[in-house]
Amino acid sequence: MTRAVALIDGNSFYCSCERVFDPKLDRVPVVVLSNNDGCAIARTSEAKALGIKMGTPYFQIREMCRSQGVRVFSSNYTLYGDMSRRTNEVYRGFAPRVEIYSIDESFLDLSDVREGERVELARDLRATVRAWTGIPTCVGIGPTKTLAKLANHIAKSVPELGGVCDLTDDAASAYWLCRVHVGEVWGIGRASLAKLEAMGVDSVADLRDLDPRPVRKAMTVVGERLIYELRGLPCLPFEALPATRKGCAVTRSFSSRITDRARLEEAVSAHCTRLGEKLRREGLGTDHVTVFYHTSEHDRGEPMRSISTTVRLPEASNDTLTLIKAARHGVARTWLDQRDPPWRYSKAGVITVDLVPLAMSQRALIGQLDRERSGPLMAAMDACNARFGRGAVVPARAGLVAKRDWSTKFEMRSPRYTTQVGELPVAVA
DNA sequence: TCTGGGGTCCTAGGACCC
């Protein structure tokens, strides 16, 4: 039995999530914005047709959106995350192993499905996901992940295929790889594309047929693997079990510039609060916190100032109060008294790497008392926030996040239809 | 004039992804 893997993803996923709960959005251009309503990160086909590109700053297209009737939304990650969970539940009914690759993409192991039945299964899967969650999808099938990704791209861009493309079929593979540009291959970015074009590569087939050795020289082992994957030799394993994360970061741009230390400390403390939540949810801890803050590269005429400092903790922890204390120390020891005109900081964040399962890192005795207090306190805080919504209980130093003038903008966010009782959609019968 | 060799660990930076 040959290996076969499918990649299924939601079409314009964030936009589709908005459409599920508002039928008036059907056939209308829809755009979803990044944090702070900064730039466009999801567009329906109607919005793409208007020339709205991925990553376009919103202020550049605001007028056009208004005049063209584009419906614009702030990101609603609570909603999108829940819809993602629902689609994956459907996938699990169709394949013995599912690898969740991103919020809107999953690999399915179809190795046990007979060759002639894969496309039919994929069509059934699409129809079921659509019926049960409302999300439209496309499916690409291939002998390797790279070919499945490519098949998915083809399924999306060639409407006649009905949303499914199967590259485990040799004839289909031979046909399509000559007709797709190499820049569409998963893992080929700007830098690699320039190198490949210099080598005379144009189509995916050109890359597939290249001698792997010089490619390894130019593009490291990553480029070499790509060639084998395109030839149908799997180099990227199927990973049904989610790997434990290696790092964790919480970073945000401010909705307006910050010039005073108290505000910065407040923001950094709020980020630490979130960081602690993420670490505790996964039972991980860290023995250091890196704090950074910087001015904006878009503020022309102002000199750029960028600060980053790492504060060690006496032992690994995921206690919010410990993280806040460390991060504030990081600010304190790097803060420069304001000059005239003042530095206008645009973004700050807290970062940790080398996360450890907390049970493993507990060195006996030292800090034991603090830990005994911190565990129940953090657990109580997490429980309150789970019940009453994030931010219901926060350390005083993190400030009342939602009320701060620097906090993230979400001026056009839709209701969290599926996760907040108070925001359920209302049906009038 | 000649100036070991190999291994590990760490970090910074590049590249890419969604």
Add this chain to the structure above:
DNA sequence: TCTGGGGTCCTAGGACCC
């Protein structure tokens, strides 16, 4: 006025060790 956030992997080069 207004330009996202959060990850992963790989390599080169330095420090250090025997």
